[in-house]
Amino acid sequence: MKKQIPTVKGARDFYPEQMSLRNWLYENMKAVSQKYGYQEYDGPFLETLELYAAKSGEELVKEQAFVFNDRGGEQITLRPELTPSLARMVATRAGQLPRPIRWWSFGPMWRYERPQKGRSREFFQWNIDILGTDSIEADAEIAAIGAEFFRAIGLTPAEVKIQINNRKLMSEQIAALGVADIKPALKLIDRIEKLSAEAWAQYGVEQGFTASQTAGLRTLLGDKELWRKSDELIRFFDILDSMGVREYFEYEPSVVRGLDYYTRTVMEARDRDGEFRAILGGGRYDNLVSEVGSDQRISGVGFAMGDMVIGLVAAKYGRTPTFAKSPALVLVTVFGPGSMADSLRAARSLRESGLRTETYPEAVKLDRQLKYADAQGIRLAVIIGPDEAAAGMASVKDLKNRAQFSVSQADLPAKLREILDSPLPS
């Protein structure tokens, strides 16, 4: 084999099998989004660095974005996330969009990270957001859509969960401990499950917290009933109940999320076994739209789900669909060089009747052609040899139940459709 040029690190080839998985995710995302009335949109893949500068968090921009200079010397960024683009798009038309704005998207994002399981440098991400309303019903609707998606692809509450917290609640609680600056506290919270109790307390002290403050934080983070102190969360869980998805959710005080722009509700979905990293992450952002150029204050809430982790989780539980190799339902075989025209004509009439049809491109031995049909999962094979041609007939073989019969070429499309429409005896 000749020397091969490898793919760019962290970029993936999508062979038909992977492509069908990606499309399956896309179709389910689309279906659930539309079920709730969300409109599809997309932003540019290329953005200015400026868009992300003060909004997404230092790390994401400085360390993890693909940034390069274009020929004019402008700093261009391959989008590492979609929310800032969304915020700009909404800000641009702030005056003319009817509210609430319900939008969703599925497209590629890039982050310059070390690839690991469930994490690559080029990945696809579902984003769904509702903007222009502060109501907690909007937060709950977004969360419910996440749960509905899991349900749609067959993931049960025993397999996945969506953890909820509220940054406003946490800020109040943290302030009550006498902590002035919230940001480092959120960072400390984010780390609690990764460090031992001692290491975590030590880390807290290093970050400038007193021993009693870290102890207070630990108590806070162990309090699964903390949500009862937040009117927003009480209502939030009530609404989920009415929406019929409550069993997917639980309150988790240690979930605070990394992005700087989240202000209140935050959410994060995980598999119950804790085997994979977060399936989705999101929350409410009250100030982002005005920060990217709107005079009006437009708040929003949404989440993002990457294609990799959900793919791994779905595969683990056997919920990914079986891969259909060929979209064709019919293969028209070619008996010999002289019968090519007959086969092409038959295929044409089948296609014109709406049946997805392949032809075999060479007049090779029949068994090879049937073997091909079988390997491709094509159910019906049409054979037009000299005998059939002379009588204006065609032989049809149903590879699924080995049945074979003959039919006039004129009736072929109707007959094949009839077979495909009738239920299979199992």
Place this chain on the structure above:
RNA sequence: GUGCCUGUAGCUCAAUAGGUUAGAGCGCCACACUGUGGAUGUGGAUGUUGUGGGUUCAAGUCCCAUCAGGCACCCCA
């Protein structure tokens, strides 16, 4: 960006303590069947052992570098 682990045919893996032309299963192709698929049988192709150096009489096996993947950190979808 840091540390650790791994890297052999398309896939999953073998190859005594470094020792003759690197093997198997699955898959692939051909034939058995000159008008008929999934099974079976027979035969066949495929690897510069990730890449580049080095040590050695001899390297898939040891050393170094590099690339890629995985794990932890970081961060996050």
